[in-house]
Amino acid sequence: MRRRLFGPRVKLAVGAALVLLMVACAVFAPWLAPHDPYAQDLMARLRPPVWADRGSWAHPLGTDNFGRDLLSRLIHGSRLSILVGLAAMALALTIGTTLGILAGYLGGRVEQVVMRFADAWQAIPEILLAIVVVAVLGGGVTVLILVLGFAGWEVYTRVTFNLGRSLRERPFVEAAIAAGAGGGYIMWRHLLPQMIPVLSVIATLQVGQLILQETALSFLGLGLPPPTATWGNILAEGRERLWVAPWIANLAGCAIILLVLGINLLGNGLRELLDPKRVGRG
Amino acid sequence: MAYLLRRLLLVPVPLLIVVVFVFVVLRLTGDPVAIYLGIDATPEQEALLRAELGLDDPVPVQFAWFLLDLLQGDFGNSLQHRAPAMELVGARLPATLQLAAMGLGLAIVLGVLGGIAAAVWNDRLPDLVLTALAVIGQSMPSFWLGILLIQLFALELGWLPTSGREGWESAVLPTLTLAVFLLPNFILVTRTAVLETAREQFVATARARGVGSARALFRHVLPNALNPVVSLVGLQLGRLMGGAVVTETVFAWPGVGRLMVSAIFQRDVPVVIAGVFIVAVTIVLANLVVDIVQAAIDPRIRLR
């Protein structure tokens, strides 16, 4: 067998480094950021990053549409973006997986109730959900997390349901039932671990999606209002200026990519290292 | 058979949930008459229009009327367009169906092949490249990719038109954009599913019996690995609408997505319901097919 380019340990190290870097940025933002992320200077707007022709070290990553320091905004933006992305993902994952396993394992009436509701949920545009939540609850971080979380659960439900109804007929589940294990125990100890690989892939990708979605919702007055630094807002502001100031959207996009890549590598590395079935070297 | 029958009988349930939800949300969060007439509206005009549209009744009564018409296949008239809602949606539907079918088809083919390739060359260069591409694709907003593609293929190279829907050339960039939006999930989920299945006992047994790797892959691993991938096809149908809206806007593609979004903002209930209804029917039927296909591929699933 040819040598692997990167085994679980490398993945774990690179992934952990990326994620730690991002989290450190979020935690220490006020000390790390060279400028006030809200200080605007219209005369210095749309300055390119230091490596471009007209760049300077005063603003290493350039400035945005209002002359605010982009590096400082990205560092500060990591706080809310990571929080929203991870929290909303966790919410969706918990709701979706619980319902999906129940429906898959129990089948029958539970299956029909849960899965028909999931069908309906899938068809409802997210904007509608956002509109009703804004009308009832208003804006803010918590509401945003709730909306994004509740909008995205059915992904997990479908996947776990379909895996669950396949898994429940396997010998190890039948053995557990024969040994007198209860349904809850079987779902938790036997079904869920089998689903983790696929779930973790979907969850990782969803974090990136959720951070992007925050942008779309701020348009409805639901997300975090424009002066707030979030990666989504930076990206949205860069959108109109992709031609003249591509670095704004590109850098915010890179931040999201690095975070998702980090979580992905970290997750894969952890799983492969800890997996008892793992064979071969690491 | 009994399972299939029950599923078919239950088809109206999610549809009803969707219709109720959309109706209530739109009715209670905005006033279509005020939006339509704008700031110049006079009270007399508003009263007149409200009476004409039956908006004077309490919301539950309005809903009852609406449902009654719906049962007869009448979705009502659009206020903004002053035309039957289903006719409007129907006129825009082919553009979106074309985009969706080609985008999803491309994403499935490339995604599954890419995922298998990544799994076969697990942890080596192709895997690294494909995984990185998937992560980048997923974190890249569609509008960004769309504008990039326009710049490259329409402006720099001049091969394709920037936008619109005339001739096959105009469909290339929107299809590509939508496919990239859907692709990453297919690559990574296929990759993981193949890898997980490959490590299971029955594959090892088959390999031990002397089955070659290619044969093991296609005969033993793939059919079992497809479960989450097939689930994903059904799921992506829901995401498709969201992706289609952005793609249709960037490329000025005259599809249902844009129609629906503007109808939502104008609280044009009949149009939104007509559109969502079609999406819901598609999703419900697709999920039914998915569930049955999965049971057919995977003999361990018993439908009950």
Add this chain to the structure above:
Amino acid sequence: MRSSLLALGAALALAMPAAAQQRGQLVVGAAIFTDSIAPAAGGYNTLSLVYQTWDPLVARDHNDDIVPALAERWETLSPTHWRFHLRRSVRWHDGTPFTAEDVKFTIDYVTNPRTVYVRKGRIAGIAAVEVVDPHTLDIRTTSPAPLLLRGLADIAIEQRAITERLGPAEAARRPVGTGPWRYVEWISGDRYDLQANPEYWGGAPRVERLRIRTIPEGSTRVASLLAGETHIIEEVPVDLIPSVRQRRNLAIDAVESSVSLVLTFDTRTPPFNDVRVRRAVDHAINKPQIHQQMLEGLGSVLDGQLVTRATFGHNPNLQARPFDQARARALLREAGFPDGIDTRINTLSGRYLSDVDIANAAAGMMRAIGIRASVNVVEGAVWSRLDRNREQGPIYQVGWFSVGDADFNTVWYTEASRRNYWTNAEFDRLWEEARSTLDQDARRRAYHRMMEIMHEEVPSIFLFGLPRIYGRSNRVAAGWNPPRDSLLRLHRVELR
């Protein structure tokens, strides 16, 4: 007097030899594309499409001046009695002659309280329409109506026979008008195809075919111009102006619109019930800088008053309050807010040029003197509810358009509008007076005084006369003027 001079001008224009018609197609990339081409439906924006096939009785030109259209001249027989002399030998696209009966039919139908017609408020003062002979028409108004002509400019005249036969909704599906272009095909959300009307009374269009495409995304619209797919595009995003200008074969045509972008205070509750606080905010916002940076210096900074320089009623003696942070801080201290104020600016997104950007820039400048303003982007339907209930909050950003006469946008500061957040008895009285006399000098004096009152009282911060920014290919040889009112007038456009 003025009207007969105008009529003379139009007659001269008609007498000029018509240029030979070009083969080919003029393609316009539109930003705003309404859901319907029916004259009754939709607000003001619909007119840009409606007037390709239909004409009004009198029209606005690209400069917002009133010019003859289906009526070639008019006079007032008494302050409430107008006589319109219709253009002879005008034919509908189906060959039927156009007569006064068509005009009477349209106006009666629009003003009928039982019909829903979105812009009907424009000609609300009409009491009766009388046909004198096939080419003469009298309109009587309930009171002297100085705005009648501007109102009529927003009403497309429809053909009686067809509308009666098919009903207004059906008749509007395949327009048969008197306008410069004949209907070919309308594809909702995509394009509007038209063909030159060789018998157009204003001279046959110079190009054989016209296509108006909707391209909602600004960058794509510019790309379509760069790629040569469109000849004229609407609404070039401000930051893309340089990328159009740097091409030798493309140009930017900008014109000041009559849309005034303002930040309106809720003067009914603290802290903005204190005029010193409102003036402090006015001093805190560096309008020329925002104008240069966010609007590329296009359009104008308003002169400390609601209306633009080109609008009837502009007061030449007023100037914008200067940018002066020290003065702003002093005013805040004086008003009892030494520690500043927390507040909020409501705005729509994408309704007005660079709206969110301008609100953000203004908020950033307010922050510098201690007024910590966040920007709250509001969805359209919610916005209309807030408007209706007068709940827009401490500050909201809005664009009021005048289409050339101060009456149309000063109304939003009167009690009569039920949308005002500030009230002033003298202002309300002057507004009423100015709209009920035909004496233009008296009207002008009234508006000058109203502008003064607003300048002192600062019910709003008067920011910018927003520009309309068009991109044009140099294949457009002649006949194109960027319109202040955003309506596309294309029949004189020649292609190279």
